[in-house]
Amino acid sequence: MQEFGLEQIDDLTLGATLLGTGGGGDPYIARLMARQAIEDYGPVKVVQASELPPDARVLTIAVIGAPTVVVEKVPGGSEFTGAVKALASFLGDDVGAIMPIEVGGMNTLVPLAVATELGVPIVDADGMRRAFPQIEMTVFTLAGIGASPMSVADEKGNVVVFETTTNQVAERLARGTVMMLGMSNAISCYPMTAQQVVDTAIHGSMTYATELGRLLGAVQSGGSDAWERFADFSGARRIFTGKIIDLDRRTTEGFARGTVTIEHFDDHSRTLRVEIQNELLVAIEDGKAIVTPPDLICMLDHENSTPITTEGLAYGQRVDVIALPCAPEWHRAGFLDVVGPKAFGYDVEYVPFGGGDQQP
Amino acid sequence: MSSLRIGIDVGGTNTDAVIVNESGDVLAAAKSPTTSNPFDGIRDVMSQVLVGINVADVRQAMLGTTHPSNAIIQRRDLGRVGVLRLAAPASLAIRPGASWPEDLHRSVIGPTAIVGGGFEFDGTEIAPLDIDAIRRFAGLIDDSITAIAVTSAFAPASFDHEVRALEVLEEELGVDFPISLSHKVGSIGLLERENATILNAALLGVARDVVEGFHSALGEHRLEVASYLTQNDGTLMSAEEALRIPILAVGSGPTNSMRGACALAGLSDAVVIDVGGTSADTGILVDGFPRESTAAVEVGGVRTNFRMPDLISIGLGGGTVVKGTGSQVTVGPESVGYRVATEAISMGGSTLTLSDISLRAGRLSGFGDVDRLDSLDDALVRSALQWVDGQIQIMTERMKASRHKMPLIAVGGGSHLISDHVPGASEVVRPNHHAVANAFGAAIAEASGEVDRVYRFEPRGRDACLDEAKQLAVDAAVRAGADPAHVRITSISEVPLSYLPGRASRVLVKAAGQIKGVQA
Numbered sequence: 001m002q003e004f005g006l007e008q009i010d011d012l013t014l015g016a017t018l019l020g021t022g023g024g025g026d027p028y029i030a031r032l033m034a035r036q037a038i039e040d041y042g043p044v045k046v047v048q049a050s051e052l053p054p055d056a057r058v059l060t061i062a063v064i065g066a067p068t069v070v071v072e073k074v075p076g077g078s079e080f081t082g083a084v085k086a087l088a089s090f091l092g093d094d095v096g097a098i099m100p101i102e103v104g105g106m107n108t109l110v111p112l113a114v115a116t117e118l119g120v121p122i123v124d125a126d127g128m129r130r131a132f133p134q135i136e137m138t139v140f141t142l143a144g145i146g147a148s149p150m151s152v153a154d155e156k157g158n159v160v161v162f163e164t165t166t167n168q169v170a171e172r173l174a175r176g177t178v179m180m181l182g183m184s185n186a187i188s189c190y191p192m193t194a195q196q197v198v199d200t201a202i203h204g205s206m207t208y209a210t211e212l213g214r215l216l217g218a219v220q221s222g223g224s225d226a227w228e229r230f231a232d233f234s235g236a237r238r239i240f241t242g243k244i245i246d247l248d249r250r251t252t253e254g255f256a257r258g259t260v261t262i263e264h265f266d267d268h269s270r271t272l273r274v275e276i277q278n279e280l281l282v283a284i285e286d287g288k289a290i291v292t293p294p295d296l297i298c299m300l301d302h303e304n305s306t307p308i309t310t311e312g313l314a315y316g317q318r319v320d321v322i323a324l325p326c327a328p329e330w331h332r333a334g335f336l337d338v339v340g341p342k343a344f345g346y347d348v349e350y351v352p353f354g355g356g357d358q359q360p
Numbered sequence: 361m362s363s364l365r366i367g368i369d370v371g372g373t374n375t376d377a378v379i380v381n382e383s384g385d386v387l388a389a390a391k392s393p394t395t396s397n398p399f400d401g402i403r404d405v406m407s408q409v410l411v412g413i414n415v416a417d418v419r420q421a422m423l424g425t426t427h428p429s430n431a432i433i434q435r436r437d438l439g440r441v442g443v444l445r446l447a448a449p450a451s452l453a454i455r456p457g458a459s460w461p462e463d464l465h466r467s468v469i470g471p472t473a474i475v476g477g478g479f480e481f482d483g484t485e486i487a488p489l490d491i492d493a494i495r496r497f498a499g500l501i502d503d504s505i506t507a508i509a510v511t512s513a514f515a516p517a518s519f520d521h522e523v524r525a526l527e528v529l530e531e532e533l534g535v536d537f538p539i540s541l542s543h544k545v546g547s548i549g550l551l552e553r554e555n556a557t558i559l560n561a562a563l564l565g566v567a568r569d570v571v572e573g574f575h576s577a578l579g580e581h582r583l584e585v586a587s588y589l590t591q592n593d594g595t596l597m598s599a600e601e602a603l604r605i606p607i608l609a610v611g612s613g614p615t616n617s618m619r620g621a622c623a624l625a626g627l628s629d630a631v632v633i634d635v636g637g638t639s640a641d642t643g644i645l646v647d648g649f650p651r652e653s654t655a656a657v658e659v660g661g662v663r664t665n666f667r668m669p670d671l672i673s674i675g676l677g678g679g680t681v682v683k684g685t686g687s688q689v690t691v692g693p694e695s696v697g698y699r700v701a702t703e704a705i706s707m708g709g710s711t712l713t714l715s716d717i718s719l720r721a722g723r724l725s726g727f728g729d730v731d732r733l734d735s736l737d738d739a740l741v742r743s744a745l746q747w748v749d750g751q752i753q754i755m756t757e758r759m760k761a762s763r764h765k766m767p768l769i770a771v772g773g774g775s776h777l778i779s780d781h782v783p784g785a786s787e788v789v790r791p792n793h794h795a796v797a798n799a800f801g802a803a804i805a806e807a808s809g810e811v812d813r814v815y816r817f818e819p820r821g822r823d824a825c826l827d828e829a830k831q832l833a834v835d836a837a838v839r840a841g842a843d844p845a846h847v848r849i850t851s852i853s854e855v856p857l858s859y860l861p862g863r864a865s866r867v868l869v870k871a872a873g874q875i876k877g878v879q880a
Contacts, residue, residue: 028656028663029551033453068814068866069481071549073513113453155449155585156487182480243758265757274420302758303672304821316644316651317668318758 024105024131367803718789809836
């Protein structure tokens with residue numbers, strides 16, 4: 001694929017929703033933003049990081065805020081271009097290309113809108129290839145790349161640029177700023193050269209998400225072998241099929257946490273517990289963790305294979321729980337400290353994908 | 361002196377009516393075909409159902425109708441709407457009407473503007489309301505525009521700007537110009553609420569026709585009654601309110617059917633299966649109200665934030681066509697629908713339908729002539745019934761919220777197809793008058809109120825905030841006509857908002873109660 005136009009948006013949206021693993025913000029709004037921007041400014045050129053000049057400036061862009069506020073205070077657009085331009089000007093560089101930080105949820109599509117408006121290409125790469133709740137949870141952090149200098153902007157023209165000592169501090173400062181700027185804002189961080197992107201990023205994320213969406217769409221329309229082709233491509237496994245029999249939600253330290261319990265359709269003695277922290281994070285059957293971060297857990301509506309967000313979960317829903325292996329780039333030294341189950345406060349060990357005696 | 365209610369349901373095939381007394385007993389029921397001008401059907405069915413009833417005893421009339429839904433689905437009789445959004449500089453990245461089906465967009469959406477205004481989550485202004493820009497927008501409204509839809513950011517929590525914009529538009533266009541404000545129409549979710557407000561504004565003409573037709577039918581039968589329409593959540597709005605917010609009447613049919621079925625059966629928690637001519641819908645009632653679907657609801661291809669009952673529909677009905685021989689049968693999805701009365705083999709027609717199978721198997725009686733089915737192969741009958749029983753069992757199991765057995769209520773003209781023993785169901789209940797469950801559901805509908813807000817639980821505390829929300833919902837229900845002595849909270853949902861300080865949660869509370877005077 002050489003460019004992202006209107007034809008690719010729907011597949012990309014579906015793939016992004018799945019990679020949101022229940023969180024990451026509803027990509028519906030981002031899809032409409034990307035459509036409008038492409039209608040107004042034209043398709044977006046997609047490049048691999050290696051095709052850019054090594055010293056080209058690559059900037060990320062993402063929505064930061066509360067998903068529930070974003071659906072009400074819909075983005076203006078200028079906050080994203082504003083954040084990118086402010087960071088570029090702080091660095092004294094031109095913007096060479098835009099890159100998503102999080103291919104999963106709404107932040108997959110917002111960069112397309114920004115790239116086409118700024119007239120620069122989008123890099124087919126990112127730092128997560130799924131949604132995660134915090135800025136420092138990237139492969140860039142593993143590689144020692146700083147989130148700062150970074151910028152946070154609103155739609156009114158207010159911009160803040162930070163320099164911080166650690167990516168964890170960057171996360172706290174950004175959240176604090178957003179609280180004062182209306183909770184529906186833009187963030188540009190992890191400024192890198194194209195060479196740094198080549199060395200550290202997860203490559204092919206945007207095209208991966210698009211293909212994933214296309215294949216899931218085929219599953220939804222019930223094509224023969226559609227699931228097999230989806231699973232071959234993604235490594236997905238169906239880990240459980242059943243009905244939600246309990247849902248416990250709470251907010252602690254700003255995160256929507258909760259536990260959802262699913263009873264197996266055919267064998268009522270089996271239940272699966274999934275722990276939520278904005279995203280679906282840990283799946284536990286019979287007291288044993290079977291899927292843990294950074295591997296992905298997704299819930300699909302049993303009837304139509306539509307991914308369900310954690311906010312959309314409801315008692316009695318009939319769901320298929322599937323697991324996808326994380327991007328291989330995550331498997332580097334120290335990844336469990338950044339995105340392993342203990343990084344989210346769960347007292348369980350990482351389970352290598354496919355381990356734990358799973359049976360569908 | 362007794363106090364009676366008349367409930368009327370206009371469906372795609374039939375128009376039904378029931379007369380219900382204050383204890384909820386059905387005194388009379390009637391059915392007649394829905395007519396191309398639906399009010400002929402309403403008048404007909406009213407003449408039938410009112411036989412022997414003293415019209416002076418009838419105090420309330422409740423109408424459930426598919427008019428507004430059909431107007432949107434068929435793109436008929438819709439107005440053309442000017443769209444004003446108060447949110448700039450926020451929200452400019454997505455224009456009004458984005459993602460609407462092209463034909464509906466073309467016929468409904470007129471001039472649009474996004475102007476300065478609206479609120480942040482904490483109640484501060486995004487921007488001061490841009491009065492000059494509103495006046496310029498009013499200048500674009502020509503004779504082709506029948507109504508205006510106004511939507512501001514965070515209007516469910518702070519609607520001052522919408523009210524002020526209404527005043528400005530009335531100064532420019534006159535106080536009679538129809539204007540819909542989003543905070544009266546929908547809940548959190550700017551784009552979905554705006555969509556619903558636009559559709560609402562486009563339906564105002566249809567609403568006028570419905571209410572006028574309803575009132576003239578009532579007048580012809582000399583019924584001096586309070587008149588109501590049923591809403592998608594199974595509660596009532598006054599006919600006057602329906603003139604302003606007709607969109608809330610969209611999708612009330614399945615809710616009325618399910619609530620009516622449960623009340624006829626005297627149950628508040630049950631799985632309901634409504635089998636018609638073409639399809640079977642199953643839903644579940646919890647505490648007397650249908651469990652709602654969490655998926656975004658599309659109306660005529662437009663995404664809205666209405667809650668609709670969680671339903672599973674399959675192609676299984678009295679008119680469903682059966683093909684094949686012996687145990688090699690294919691059932692559906694084609695159906696002869698309401699033409700089953702002439703096309704079924706047992707009725708002298710030439711199509712083998714599930715009604716024929718049911719008649720032959722002894723599940724159905726009083727339909728057609730069983731002798732016409734003499735040549736039917738027993739193996740074929742058995743296989744078709746096996747398929748039906750399997751489908752009913754799957755629907756029941758999927759809908760139930762736990763493995764505990766629940767009663768199953770079978771309603772609708774095709775409900776004879778449901779066996780007396782369904783695995784997963786504690787019993788199969790076939791209430792009297794089940795064929796008019798929709799109209800009965802309309803007749804017993806209650807007045808309701810709801811509140812949908814973002815609360816910060818600190819420093820006041822969660823309980824104080826929830827108490828306030830409950831009181832607001834109760835007040836709204838009483839304003840809608842509920843008897844204050846009988847209002848109860850019917851649902852509370854709390855969604856904690858991630859990343860927000862002060863333990864912020866979106867709180868949605870609904871209250872409902874019988875219309876004042878009905879209990880007598």
